[in-house]
Amino acid sequence: MTPNSLHLWLIPVLPLIGAAINGFLGRRSSRQAVSTIALFFSGAAFAMALWVVSQFSSLQLPYLETLATWFRAGSFQVDFAFYLDQLSLVMLLVVTGVGFLIHVYSVGYMWEEGGFYRFFAYLNLFMFFMLTLILASNYLMMFIGWEGVGLASYLLIGFFFTRDSAAAAGKKAFIVNRIGDFGFLIALFLLIKHFGSLNFVDVFRSVQPLNPETAGAGLLTAIALLMMVGAAGKSAQIPLYVWLPDAMEGPTPVSALIHAATMVTAGVYMVSRSHMIFERAPMALTVVAIIGTLTALFAATIGITQTDIKKVLAYSTISQLGYMFMACGVAAFSAAIFHLMTHAFFKGLLFLAAGSVIHAVGGEQDMGHMGGLRTKIPWTFWTMTAGTVAIAGIPPLAGFFSKDEILWRAYQASWIYWALGLFTAFLTSFYMFRLWFLTFFGEYRGAAEEKHGHGHDTHGGHGHGGVHESPKIMLVPLVILAVLSVIGGWVGVPGSLGGNNRFDKFLGPVFRSTAPVLNAEHVAPGETTPPEQQTEGPEPRTSGTTELLFTGISVTAALLGFALAWFLYLKNPQLPDRIAASLNGLYTAVVHKYYVDEIYSALFVKPLLAVSAQVFWKGIDQNVIDATVDNSADAAREVSDTVRHMQSGNIRSYAGWVAVGAAAVIVYMIWIGTTIR
């Protein structure tokens, strides 16, 4: 370590210490103690992250810090080492900042729940793994973090483990994640085999001189596609997204932190970090873009029919992640990261606000039983409005800039991406405002006013009379996130709107000049690009007005969504049901999420269970392994049962055996005596 070491290792370790303290000692401690520990350590991680920011300009990038050698196998070596560059810094700030805010919120949200210490132990543990993932300097450390966040997700989804559905959801999340991890592992093996190392520095240095592979086959394409499988599992893309809606069984802060802001973005981070590999495998990039676009559209269509407030947000998350992958797929990595950041702000906000709403109505999650809440819970209402406007992509809030950037870059690759993305943006706006109207406007259709309702037991009702605002400790993070949702996009205002796109420039060194030549008309490698154009594929200068035009179109789409939602859910509340009834078959299919879960169950789960039961359990475990043990015991018993008859207690039979033995010895001696002569 250099003398001016940043001690990066402290950033993940601090939450780990918090997790250990709360995990081992929390059971007997008071809630105040537990929450203080949890907040202290996650806050300390955030403070360290800020300190790193302050030191950032004096660093040589990428900044590497090696802690110790983990293992060595021949020429292959893996260290506990950390890697810091602009990309890591952005992720670091997002994870520690939003994470800390959600910790604060959770203190209020979970105050009445059992297992308080366990929750914070798991939450801190999650922070540890996520920070390891982000700061890792080699793929294996990243994989540790990758697996670890999967574990933390499982533990937290199944937090209310006494409920069967929660336990099943946790299992489902972990198993589906595992499938993705398998792909990731194979990619790692390929990397080890062909590049002899998993360090980012070494791999990227080896990959850089390689040419982009032409259509299809090739090592880099294979690696990239396998990594995409892993990312699809972790970031809930087609076909491995099915776990995310079920993951809403967990407490709402968990959904906010893990399934909106941070864990599910790990896939995007991984793909961006490996951009050098992806850029040299155009077929893989295309696959990524297609998956992202389709997922975005697919999830948005499901989102418009859901009635559970958290499920709508879950599908919205899947859809927005699809946008990020679409961006990666057109090699617009900094746009993807930009959207990741703004998404963390507004989706985290939306989930936390939804939690506040649920808390207010005493545990009810069905929007059909909400309504007219805007006067009753004003703070929640206004913060949620900020989040909704942000996600819909209405300027000047954060979501507009990031989503617009993605759509613009997508158009440059292919208009199909742009068209589908635009339609999805319309749907996004529609279902988010639908949620907004159903929850906050109209008549209150719930039961919390009349009695102490306790509808859903996700967050059990606790008998405060009536609909009430959440405590301040829950509202402050909401407000902070709302502010960030408003101003967070202003670091990325594109040139066409008069801004400077500082975000893109900041991430430029990560993604630029390491990319191969993609299109002939752009700058050839070796030439330095002018400072104002430092993006990974420089923007063509001639499209300033086109860009403005497209911006206008996307804003229009967002406003159309708002208008449709207003029409259907505020003006004519009976209309949606009539439309649903007339489109019966299609509507039923969408409401049932296109029966994907049922298809998976029939195609994969049931045959696997059958094989497990018949072949492995009955066939091998019972009939081979158990049988071997049982039969050897039986054999021992049979043999001893037979031999036992020698011990008859009958002296004369003993005498008989003695005589037989003596005769045998005599015969033997005679034989010896006569043959040795």
Place this chain on the structure above:
Amino acid sequence: MVPLSYYLALSGFLFACGVAGFLIKRNIITIFMSIELMLNGVNLSFVAFAAQWNALSGHVFVFFVMVVAAAEAAVGLAIIIAVYRTRETLNVDQVDLLKL
């Protein structure tokens, strides 16, 4: 001049009879006597070989065999008496407490 093998044949026959009695008889005392018969047969064999090889140790060994047989007879009969006291029978088939 009697060939040595005749003595040995006699000795073997006595031994065989002892084994036969040992196996056939049911009375404990008779079984014990068959054991004594076996020992006698062996003694004859010892003396015969001692005569052939001109080694007096054969006689000495016979002496020791007899001493041991005497000790064994004393103790064995004492045991038989003790068994008779508890079992009230001299039939060896009925002394089967060692059965599993």
Place this chain on the structure above:
Amino acid sequence: MISLHLILFAAFGLVCVAGAINLLVQRHPINSALSLVVVMGSLAVEYLLLGAEFVAAVQVIVYAGAIMVLFVFVIMLLNAGEEERTKGSTVAMVLGIPGMLVGGVLMAWVLLAHSNTRSVAAGALPGDPQTIGWKLFHEFLLPFEVTSILILIAIMGAVVLASHPDAVQKTSRPQSRKREG
């Protein structure tokens, strides 16, 4: 060639064989005991024919005179009756007797096959007490002493095992009374 040695051997050999077979055949143990005495007596003569005078004398005195008397006493003490015809051990019947017969046949075969051993003269090796005594106290001193201890142990064992259970208690009661008092 027929010599007195051979005739004597054959005669007393026959007596031995007859006694042995009678031991097997008789049902009452006392008859078996007396047959055994006959066997021992004729064996003593055989020993004499081989020149083992000391052994012959000891055979008669110790074996026939003491051990067999002991046997007869026990038979009388226990009032042993005739054997009943009960079912014996199958193993003994099936394996033992054939085994013994096989052993006997094998031995006979071996002996006849290798009967080029020379003959033993009558009184070939004089085993007078003096020589045997000398051997006992010089070469075989250790076994001699050990067997004397063995006899001591046998005496103690026989006394303890055969004594009446009450008798043991009677001897220990006075001591316990002394302790209580």
